[in-house]
Amino acid sequence: MDEVSFIKKWLTTTNHKDIGILYTVTALYFLVVGGSLAVLFRIQLFQPLMDFLGPHKFNQAITLHGLIMVLWAVSPLAFGLANYFVPLQIGARDLAFPRLNAMSYWLYLFSGLLLVSSVFLPGGGPDVGWTYYAPLSTSKFSPQPGVTVAGLAIVMLAASVTLGTINFIVTIAKMRAPGMTWMRLPMFTWGILFTVALMLFAFPPLAAAVLLLAADRVFGAPFFSSPYGGAILWGHMFWFFGHPEVYVVLSPAYLLMMDIVATFSGRELVGKKYIIYSIFAAVVLSFVVYIHHMFTTGINPLVREVYSVTTETISIPFGVATLSVIATLYKGRIRLTTPMLFAVGSVFLFLIGGSTGVYLSSVALDHWFRGTYWVVGHFHYQLVGAGLMALFAGLYYYYPKMTGRMYNEKWGKIHFIISFISFNLLYFPMFLLYDMPRRIYTYQPETGWAPLNMVASIGGWIFAFSFLIMVVNFYRSLRIGAPAGENPWEADSLEWTIPSPPPEHDFDTIPTMSSVSADGGVETVEHVHFHSLMPFLISLSIFIAFVGLATSIVLTFIGLLVLFLTIANWYRTDILERFSTKEIEYEAYPFEGVVKEKLGVWVLVASETLLFASIIGAYLFLRVRTPGWPLSYTIHDLRIGLINTIILLTSSLTIALALAYVKHGEMGKFKASLFATFILGGLFIVIKGFEWSELASEGFIIGENLVASTYYIATGLHAAHVLAGLLGILYLIFKAYRGKFNSQKYVGVESIGIYWHFVDIVWLFLFPLFYLI
Amino acid sequence: MAPGPTADVWYSLFNLYTTAAVAINILIIIIFIYFLYKYRGYRADSSAGGIDAKKLAIVFVIVSAIIFYSLEFYTLNAMRFVEEVPENPDMVIEVDAFQWAWKFIYPNGTESLGTLKVPRGTLVLFKVTSLDVHHKFGIPALKASIDAVPGRINYLWVRFDEPGTYTVRCYELCGLGHANMMAQIIVT
Ligand code: HEM
Numbered sequence: 032m033d034e035v036s037f038i039k040k041w042l043t044t045t046n047h048k049d050i051g052i053l054y055t056v057t058a059l060y061f062l063v064v065g066g067s068l069a070v071l072f073r074i075q076l077f078q079p080l081m082d083f084l085g086p087h088k089f090n091q092a093i094t095l096h097g098l099i100m101v102l103w104a105v106s107p108l109a110f111g112l113a114n115y116f117v118p119l120q121i122g123a124r125d126l127a128f129p130r131l132n133a134m135s136y137w138l139y140l141f142s143g144l145l146l147v148s149s150v151f152l153p154g155g156g157p158d159v160g161w162t163y164y165a166p167l168s169t170s171k172f173s174p175q176p177g178v179t180v181a182g183l184a185i186v187m188l189a190a191s192v193t194l195g196t197i198n199f200i201v202t203i204a205k206m207r208a209p210g211m212t213w214m215r216l217p218m219f220t221w222g223i224l225f226t227v228a229l230m231l232f233a234f235p236p237l238a239a240a241v242l243l244l245a246a247d248r249v250f251g252a253p254f255f256s257s258p259y260g261g262a263i264l265w266g267h268m269f270w271f272f273g274h275p276e277v278y279v280v281l282s283p284a285y286l287l288m289m290d291i292v293a294t295f296s297g298r299e300l301v302g303k304k305y306i307i308y309s310i311f312a313a314v315v316l317s318f319v320v321y322i323h324h325m326f327t328t329g330i331n332p333l334v335r336e337v338y339s340v341t342t343e344t345i346s347i348p349f350g351v352a353t354l355s356v357i358a359t360l361y362k363g364r365i366r367l368t369t370p371m372l373f374a375v376g377s378v379f380l381f382l383i384g385g386s387t388g389v390y391l392s393s394v395a396l397d398h399w400f401r402g403t404y405w406v407v408g409h410f411h412y413q414l415v416g417a418g419l420m421a422l423f424a425g426l427y428y429y430y431p432k433m434t435g436r437m438y439n440e441k442w443g444k445i446h447f448i449i450s451f452i453s454f455n456l457l458y459f460p461m462f463l464l465y466d467m468p469r470r471i472y473t474y475q476p477e478t479g480w481a482p483l484n485m486v487a488s489i490g491g492w493i494f495a496f497s498f499l500i501m502v503v504n505f506y507r508s509l510r511i512g513a514p515a516g517e518n519p520w521e522a523d524s525l526e527w528t529i530p531s532p533p534p535e536h537d538f539d540t541i542p543t544m545s546s547v548s549a550d551g552g553v554e555t556v557e558h559v560h561f562h563s564l565m566p567f568l569i570s571l572s573i574f575i576a577f578v579g580l581a582t583s584i585v586l587t588f589i590g591l592l593v594l595f596l597t598i599a600n601w602y603r604t605d606i607l608e609r610f611s612t613k614e615i616e617y618e619a620y621p622f623e624g625v626v627k628e629k630l631g632v633w634v635l636v637a638s639e640t641l642l643f644a645s646i647i648g649a650y651l652f653l654r655v656r657t658p659g660w661p662l663s664y665t666i667h668d669l670r671i672g673l674i675n676t677i678i679l680l681t682s683s684l685t686i687a688l689a690l691a692y693v694k695h696g697e698m699g700k701f702k703a704s705l706f707a708t709f710i711l712g713g714l715f716i717v718i719k720g721f722e723w724s725e726l727a728s729e730g731f732i733i734g735e736n737l738v739a740s741t742y743y744i745a746t747g748l749h750a751a752h753v754l755a756g757l758l759g760i761l762y763l764i765f766k767a768y769r770g771k772f773n774s775q776k777y778v779g780v781e782s783i784g785i786y787w788h789f790v791d792i793v794w795l796f797l798f799p800l801f802y803l804i
Numbered sequence: 805m806a807p808g809p810t811a812d813v814w815y816s817l818f819n820l821y822t823t824a825a826v827a828i829n830i831l832i833i834i835i836f837i838y839f840l841y842k843y844r845g846y847r848a849d850s851s852a853g854g855i856d857a858k859k860l861a862i863v864f865v866i867v868s869a870i871i872f873y874s875l876e877f878y879t880l881n882a883m884r885f886v887e888e889v890p891e892n893p894d895m896v897i898e899v900d901a902f903q904w905a906w907k908f909i910y911p912n913g914t915e916s917l918g919t920l921k922v923p924r925g926t927l928v929l930f931k932v933t934s935l936d937v938h939h940k941f942g943i944p945a946l947k948a949s950i951d952a953v954p955g956r957i958n959y960l961w962v963r964f965d966e967p968g969t970y971t972v973r974c975y976e977l978c979g980l981g982h983a984n985m986m987a988q989i990i991v992t
């Protein structure tokens with residue numbers, strides 16, 4: 032590595048360990064922000080009729096607290112560890128796409144800053160609860176721009192998450208060291224794999240919901256303000272995301288806890304295989320339980336009965352997993368170090384959180400519990416007790432590996448004892464407060480809720496303070512901690528076979544796995560880490576553009592300009608192939624034949640499919656409920672639709688031809704086909720624009736009514752994807768003219784081709800829905 | 805003395821769940837703590853755990869399925885009882901939720917803001933809706949509650965068996981006045 036200054040190093044790094052540290056530190060920062068908000072609103076709730084925050088500030092505090100903790104703190108903390116350790120655990124030297132990984136991080140950071148900065152806008156930040164229930168969150172009831180800006184922050188985060196998802200799936204599928212079979216993967220890596228799979232399906236619906244809400248707020252497109260099911264539609268879209276999201280927060284922590292318990296019990300996890308099956312079952316089930324958040328909205332009783340049963344069912348696999356953990360202790364050699372204490376502590380809290388969840392899965396009980404402090408108690412036991420505490424275990428566990436030094440064990444244990452006790456003081460009273468509505472900023476003395484709230488507040492302040500013990504411990508131990516050595520815990524996964532902290536390139540030779548432990552190693556080509564400022568610049572420019580939307584449009588233009596220049600520059604460096612690496616043979620069952628880039632595009636396509644499915648689903652949901660929805664062919668000119676359909680289908684053909692020609696080395700025809708595809712795609716956009724302006728001149732504008740809004744949003748989003756596809760094709764054309772493709776080298780054509788076909792297929796769904804019926 | 809049948813049903817279900825939860829958790833936690841204590845620093849051959857994981861998993865799945873689904877059975881019974889809309893209630897009251905108060909409309913069309921009077925023992929059917937955002941109509945003493953959703957009507961029946969003054973509260977965040985969105989039901 033050449034001499035780069037400190038700041039430049041951190042702004043440009045693409046090394047997974049650096050990004051892991053950036054994620055971890057940033058997540059801890061957001062944890063402090065979210066925690067401080069909690070300290071404030073626990074003051075407001077300390078006594079009846081307190082006059083400290085008032086309703087407006089209180090509502091902002093709880094909303095930001097929820098959003099930050101769920102989306103910007105706990106889950107990213109897990110991804111900090113994942114960035115650092117998943118490559119090490121599978122025996123790879125980095126993630127599959129290092130620059131994309133940097134991009135995930137910078138999008139995450141700037142989206143968080145965007146969220147937090149929304150409080151400085153006139154009218155303050157979002158104050159509608161992290162669940163953003165409509166129609167409260169529509170502009171009619173919450174006109175302040177902070178609600179929109181926070182929504183944009185969520186969209187930006189969803190982009191970060193999507194990139195991260197692609198990266199981790201491809202990495203774990205394709206980059207395992209030889210012999211690292213699926214069943215040998217440590218539980219933490221499994222946890223991350225489950226998590227990214229959940230994210231892949233959960234975040235696109237969220238992005239779709241927030242985009243529709245933004246259209247509602249900005250253009251007056253009446254999606255969620257529609258009296259015909261708008262409020263319920265939000266519930267469906269949000270909770271389809273929201274329920275899996277809570278497992279996104281839990282899974283990495285919960286499975287990391289299992290690795291830790293196994294290590295400190297001195298034995299292998301009992302029934303690892305069955306645990307993996309169980310969690311897999313829970314992951315699948317988690318998409319068919321979300322209605323349990325809507326039990327009281329008055330939806331169909333049969334639906335509720337079914338979802339009540341599926342929700343009770345999901346407790347079974349979690350029970351199996353938890354029981355296996357306890358069985359692992361049996362006849363072990365248990366060492367109660369700090370990480371182990373936090374790990375078993377989190378199991379204990381998970382039992383309480385899970386049991387109270389079973390109450391909630393009962394429709395009859397939930398009739399009452401919904402909207403009360405019982406729910407607050409339940410999910411904090413899960414997210415903070417089971418989730419965050421296990422991640423603290425992970426921080427203590429991995430601190431020696433990351434820094435090369437031991438933390439102070441005594442203070443670690445003190446931290447555990449104080450945080451465990453104060454945690455229960457904070458959250459257990461909430462179960463007893465099952466008559467108190469959640470999210471109220473004040474209550475009357477006659478309610479009798481005061482003593483329990485006092486206990487909770489005091490517990491909360493101690494819990495917040497106890498976090499500082501860990502920070503100080505870690506900070507001091509950086510200098511004075513005893514050297515840790517390679518494997519201070521006698522653990523047996525790969526990350527413990529290399530020095531602490533690991534060298535820049537991680538492994539001298541890529542390890543091969545024969546039995547359980549690593550042996551030998553294959554010689555590999557030298558690994559280089561790149562530096563690139565582009566992920567930072569792109570994220571920064573999007574941030575500026577979004578801030579501009581809420582403040583001054585000039586900023587938006589500056590942001591977009593920087594974005595454009597950065598992307599152009601990225602193209603240039605990429606076409607010059609400044610970043611080429613040699614492929615190494617890895618374990619890749621069952622993905623042997625598939626190249627990394629192609630697998631990445633497939634994952635992207637899966638996520639995009641869900642995005643469009645959500646939009647189309649929302650459209651159908653509203654359409655069947657809205658009386659007097661006119662038939663499509665009375666509004667839209669069928670001929671234009673047909674012409675555009677034919678154009679897109681032809682372009683699918685030309686891109687397929689391009690691939691065939693490049694495979695056969697017929698370069699002239701290859702370029703011509705690419706060109707034809709580009710022209711056809713461009714034509715589609717032009718015709719679309721023509722059609723739009725025609726419709727608009729007839730007064731059919733986006734905010735007019737639902738019929739217009741759904742049409743413009745669905746076809747507009749599709750057009751944006753066509754434009755993205757065109758950028759990809761343009762890139763292929765440039766590369767083709769520089770002679771970068773030949774009959775051996777055409778992954779780029781294949782990958783972008785897949786994406787292009789996908790965009791065309793989406794149109795085949797939109798066309799009948801908007802032009803025929 | 806329970807104030808009404810909805811509360812009765814709710815509390816007996818709650819007690820059932822609590823009995824099961826406490827019993828199971830105490831059992832698990834005792835085993836848990838016992839293992840932690842017993843095998844602390846234990847130095848025997850650690851691979852001799854001798855646990856048949858498959859058997860354990862199967863037994864657990866069966867046992868827990870029996871427990872969970874029997875609980876679910878009681879839940880579904882309770883749910884049907886509570887949710888069945890009575891065919892001839894003594895009194896039908898329309899409830900309009902709005903930011904931030906409750907309006908009651910009596911069968912004869914009289915409107916009342918924030919207070920409702922009903923004779924004790926009447927079977928009351930509430931037809932709940934919202935004029936603006938999502939709210940949740942809840943009567944803590946009766947453990948009776950239903951969402952007030954704009955654009956739809958939800959039904960909730962209750963019977964007040966005890967005279968007194970009952971509080972109604974909103975249980976879904978609905979804006980600045982959420983905490984103070986209350987009403988009274990006076991049962992004579
Ligand atoms: C043992 C399995 C579980 C069951 C049966 C269960 C059941 C439920 C039910 C029925 C609700 C809806 C309550 C309501 O709003 O009325 C709920 C809410 C919630 N649960 Fe769970 N849960 C379980 C595990 C978890 C886990 C593992 C997590 C996260 C780590 C979690 C996090 C949450 C959150 C965040 C909410 C509330 C969201 C909100 O309204 O703001 N739950 N749970």
Ligand SMILES: [Cu+2]
Nearest residue numbers: 274321323324
């Ligand atoms: Cu859920």
Ligand SMILES: [Cu+2]
Nearest residue numbers: 974976978982
């Ligand atoms: Cu309310």
